[in-house]
Amino acid sequence: MSSQAVPTLQQLAIRGLLKDEDLTLSLLDDLPIVLFPPLFEQAFINRQTKIVKTMVISWPFPCLPLGSLINYVEADNFQAVLDGMDWLINQTVWPRQCRLRVLNLHYIKHGFWERCVGTENGFPSQKKKPLEKDSTTEGKKQSLKVLAEYTLMFSTLKDYNSYFMQWLKLRKDTVPCYFFNLVPKKCQQSSCFLNYT
Structure with missing residues (x-):
């Protein structure tokens, strides 16, 4: 008998x-x-880029915690x-389901997905329930921002760092980026960010 767990x-x-x-692409609106x-x-781990891009465009949570997948980043x-972020930036009206506000490149251990996909800035919050719909913003163009950690950017993402910094520089008027260093947990939960301009 196999001791392998049943999926x-x-x-x-x-x-x-x-x-x-x-x-999958045709079902995303009904997923x-x-x-x-x-x-x-x-999809990110398997490098299925069409699914990844389309899911960013349809992301139904305020935060996309990409930093927790940093070990799987490839070009x-x-x-x-x-590309998904660019698509959103260039739209006047967003897809009805999309609630994305923050691309979080802060490294947090596995399990971050379960706790954080419903928060606005990538840190736990009691203000809103994760699946609560906001009828005032649904389908409207929203502002996007990027949270990034210096140590993550310059060590783990070193192969993609110059490209990413160029991407940010070209979009600095539309996508603010907040870099921060490793700081104590109590400080992480407040807004200890340096604005990238």
């Missing part, structure tokens, strides 16, 4: 979706919101995230 229905659903990119984080995570999947 859950959610894991089987995600595997099935990742096998058929065209089907249950709870499948977005694990599907994005696996193509990182580019797909930035």
